[in-house]
Amino acid sequence: MWRHFCTVEKTVLSNKEGQSCNWCDAEEKTEACYQGLYWAYPLRKYMRWPEYMEYHYWESKNNS
Ligand SMILES: [Zn+2]
Numbered sequence: 001m002w003r004h005f006c007t008v009e010k011t012v013l014s015n016k017e018g019q020s021c022n023w024c025d026a027e028e029k030t031e032a033c034y035q036g037l038y039w040a041y042p043l044r045k046y047m048r049w050p051e052y053m054e055y056h057y058w059e060s061k062n063n064s
Pocket residue numbers: 004005006007008013021022023024025026
């Protein structure tokens with residue numbers, strides 16, 4: 001399984017290995033580049049890439 005933040009579903013989704021997302025055109029190989037932890041600010045917390053994407057998505061919604 002691989003995970004990504006889906007901008008269509010607006011949530012973190014799990015997808016089967018070797019399959020692209022049903023909702024958007026996210027692919028496992030593209031998401032696989034984003035390994036490790038990312039520093040979320042102003043939350044001041046390390047997050048995995050899908051959660052980091054989700055956090056910034058809602059953060060930018062709140063600011064607009
Ligand atoms: Zn998706």
